[in-house]
Amino acid sequence: MAQPAAQQQTTATGQPPAEEGYASDRYRRLFKTVALSTCIVALAPLIVLAVLNYHQYKRAYRADLIHPISLLTSNTKRSLEFFLSQRRSALNMIINDKSFDELCDQVRLEEIFTNLKMSFGGGFVDLGLIDDAGNQCSYVGPYELEGINYSDQQWFREVSLRGVYVSNVFKGFRKVPHFVIAVKHETGPRSYHILRATVDTEMLNDRILHLSERPSSDAFLISRKGVLQSPSRIYGDVLDRFPLEVPPYSVKVEVIEQLDERGRPLILGYAYIESTSFIFVLINRPEAIMGNWLSLRSEMIIFTAVSALLILAVIFWGSNYMVSGLRAADVKRAAVFHNMEYTNKMATIGRLAAGVAHEINNPLAIINEKAGLLKDLVLMSEEHPLNDKFCSIVDSIIKSVERCSSITHRLLGFARQREARTEMINLDLLLKEVLGFLGKSALHRDIEVNFDVPDDLPAIESDRRQLQQIFLNIINNAFAAVDDGGRIEIIMNEPEPGIVGVSVADNGTGISKENLKHIFEPFFTTKKGYGTGLGLSITYGLVNKIGGRIEVDSVEGEGTTFAILLPVVGKNA
Amino acid sequence: MDSLRVLLVDDEEELVETLVERLQIRGIHAEGVTRGVDAIQRIREGDFDVVVLDMKMPGLDGLEVIGQLKHDRADIQVILLTGHGSSEDADRGIKAGAFDYLIKPVDIDELIEIIRKAADR
Numbered sequence: 001m002a003q004p005a006a007q008q009q010t011t012a013t014g015q016p017p018a019e020e021g022y023a024s025d026r027y028r029r030l031f032k033t034v035a036l037s038t039c040i041v042a043l044a045p046l047i048v049l050a051v052l053n054y055h056q057y058k059r060a061y062r063a064d065l066i067h068p069i070s071l072l073t074s075n076t077k078r079s080l081e082f083f084l085s086q087r088r089s090a091l092n093m094i095i096n097d098k099s100f101d102e103l104c105d106q107v108r109l110e111e112i113f114t115n116l117k118m119s120f121g122g123g124f125v126d127l128g129l130i131d132d133a134g135n136q137c138s139y140v141g142p143y144e145l146e147g148i149n150y151s152d153q154q155w156f157r158e159v160s161l162r163g164v165y166v167s168n169v170f171k172g173f174r175k176v177p178h179f180v181i182a183v184k185h186e187t188g189p190r191s192y193h194i195l196r197a198t199v200d201t202e203m204l205n206d207r208i209l210h211l212s213e214r215p216s217s218d219a220f221l222i223s224r225k226g227v228l229q230s231p232s233r234i235y236g237d238v239l240d241r242f243p244l245e246v247p248p249y250s251v252k253v254e255v256i257e258q259l260d261e262r263g264r265p266l267i268l269g270y271a272y273i274e275s276t277s278f279i280f281v282l283i284n285r286p287e288a289i290m291g292n293w294l295s296l297r298s299e300m301i302i303f304t305a306v307s308a309l310l311i312l313a314v315i316f317w318g319s320n321y322m323v324s325g326l327r328a329a330d331v332k333r334a335a336v337f338h339n340m341e342y343t344n345k346m347a348t349i350g351r352l353a354a355g356v357a358h359e360i361n362n363p364l365a366i367i368n369e370k371a372g373l374l375k376d377l378v379l380m381s382e383e384h385p386l387n388d389k390f391c392s393i394v395d396s397i398i399k400s401v402e403r404c405s406s407i408t409h410r411l412l413g414f415a416r417q418r419e420a421r422t423e424m425i426n427l428d429l430l431l432k433e434v435l436g437f438l439g440k441s442a443l444h445r446d447i448e449v450n451f452d453v454p455d456d457l458p459a460i461e462s463d464r465r466q467l468q469q470i471f472l473n474i475i476n477n478a479f480a481a482v483d484d485g486g487r488i489e490i491i492m493n494e495p496e497p498g499i500v501g502v503s504v505a506d507n508g509t510g511i512s513k514e515n516l517k518h519i520f521e522p523f524f525t526t527k528k529g530y531g532t533g534l535g536l537s538i539t540y541g542l543v544n545k546i547g548g549r550i551e552v553d554s555v556e557g558e559g560t561t562f563a564i565l566l567p568v569v570g571k572n573a
Numbered sequence: 574m575d576s577l578r579v580l581l582v583d584d585e586e587e588l589v590e591t592l593v594e595r596l597q598i599r600g601i602h603a604e605g606v607t608r609g610v611d612a613i614q615r616i617r618e619g620d621f622d623v624v625v626l627d628m629k630m631p632g633l634d635g636l637e638v639i640g641q642l643k644h645d646r647a648d649i650q651v652i653l654l655t656g657h658g659s660s661e662d663a664d665r666g667i668k669a670g671a672f673d674y675l676i677k678p679v680d681i682d683e684l685i686e687i688i689r690k691a692a693d694r
Contacts, residue, residue, distance in 0.1 A: 358629065361678065364678045366587050369591035369592050369678070376594075380598065409676070
């Protein structure tokens with residue numbers, strides 16, 4: 001009769017144990033897959049949309065920022081070029097219109113200079129004529145420059161070569177910044193003269209300074225060597241060094257973004273002024289204008305992050321809910337299925353056992369009565385030398401019949417299918433009955449089973465069949481855990497009033513700490529290949545069902561102790 | 574000879590014969606039949622104090638015989654024999670009016686003790 005017990009270990013089911021994280025890798029994997037795929041589906045569009053919006057808004061803001069700078073730089077470039085071109089044209093007109101001799105005439109040059117200043121509203125500081133040998137022929141202006149030779153000077157060589165020259169800004173004796181415009185007039189194959197005017201930078205600055213009115217912007221001229229040619233609100237006065245790198249040459253207006261000397265972002269619009277070494281620079285600090293963008297960007301980031309967190313939370317909750325539900329349904333279905341299978345099996349065994357018992361009990365009864373009659377007859381007969389021997393043989397037959405009878409009774413007592421019901425149970429008798437089924441296995445495998453029961457233990461009110469299942473599972477597991485010749489100790493006690501405890505300790509292989517956490521979980525098994533991992537799960541469920549609790553303690557390599565604590569008064573009492 | 578009159582009813586003829594003989598050895602007037610129908614017939618004819626009745630028999634089974642007996646002779650006490658090793662069938666018999674039950678195989682002394690108790694009722 002050990003077979004049903006052994007099968008129960010692997011097929012019957014019970015209540016699933018309490019939730020303790022995810023029971024198996026399968027559900028963990030399912031959770032990961034569901035959560036991850038939902039995350040991808042839900043978050044990817046949000047993130048893509050957020051990134052696209054971010055770049056779109058950024059582009060729009062940058063366009064708003066860069067366009068006016070580009071426009072202003074372009075306008076100022078034209079204005080400056082026009083200003084210089086006017087002065088250059090005036091000088092060209094004079095040098096082409098007047099003869100060398102006329103211009104050499106000091107009085108005539110003074111008249112021309114006066115007319116020039118009147119026509120152009122000031123700005124011209126002096127005017128001088130230089131011959132092709134570099135000699136100053138005539139001069140009108142604040143300095144004593146007559147007779148000076150310029151032939152070894154760079155500007156003279158340049159104007160001789162190119163026909164026109166606009167100098168960088170410099171401070172003369174009066175410490176006033178100005179620059180020089182010189183034009184050449186050729187009178188023969190190798191003869192020419194040069195008209196040279198010094199121009200005050202004030203009128204030039206007027207065209208630039210109004211652009212620096214806003215605190216976030218600055219506009220100025222620099223030379224190609226990076227020297228300020230007009231005062232800058234940020235970088236200092238004329239002839240100071242421009243601290244940033246000179247922007248690269250370009251024929252058209254350019255707007256670039258770069259970091260200033262302190263690492264702050266700035267937008268720099270610039271234009272190379274034609275036929276001069278001037279570069280017009282318009283600087284705008286983007287913080288003020290970009291403030292709105294930065295605030296919008298923060299809002300976008302916060303909105304996206306909060307949305308993503310919300311979505312993640314919902315996905316986590318949803319996936320967890322779904323997988324838990326699925327797992328609960330799986331466990332429930334498996335439990336119902338196995339329970340049904342177990343019930344059917346037990347019912348079949350019960351019918352078979354009842355039939356066998358009845359068929360055997362009748363012939364046993366005949367043997368019993370025949371033997372009894374034989375004994376009666378012997379006792380009634382005259383004294384015979386073999387009477388005692390006869391009686392002894394008959395007693396032996398009757399005892400054997402009793403043994404057979406107890407076997408059939410026990411078989412029926414266990415296998416008979418009865419409806420679950422609460423009754424008063426002597427646990428020690430029930431345990432002995434359970435052990436009776438495993439007795440043969442213990443004998444064959446030389447397993448020592450010690451049974452320790454105190455005398456004064458109360459009977460408990462419980463369900464006999466469920467208790468049989470519980471102890472069959474636990475004791476059968478102990479049998480499976482020990483080697484041949486091992487030891488199992490069953491100790492009963494009353495740890496507290498109203499509770500009866502049964503501990504089943506084996507000196508078997510023990511359970512690792514990691515496995516110990518999972519042993520009551522459904523489908524968890526260490527019996528590779530032949531365990532369904534439901535035995536202890538069922539036991540756990542049954543113990544809970546009848547109001548008890550189960551505890552386990554194990555040391556790997558030393559053994560395992562299962563303690564089952566049962567209430568004296570039944571759960572439904 | 575005891576004045577007790579006992580009818581044994583069991584489909585196992587050999588069992589009936591042996592038990593009858595053993596009871597008679599012990600001074601009890603015992604008769605045996607192997608079918609429920611015969612039992613009812615015999616009870617109508619004879620004057621039995623106690624009927625020892627097997628639960629499971631071909632034809633009329635123990636419970637049906639009890640039903641008939643209680644109808645004909647309510648004063649006769651019935652002791653049931655069951656081979657099922659469980660009390661459930663016997664419980665049904667007790668509810669139907671049987672005095673007590675014994676599970677096969679029975680001890681002769683125990684049987685006689687119960688027969689006497691039943692007869693004393």
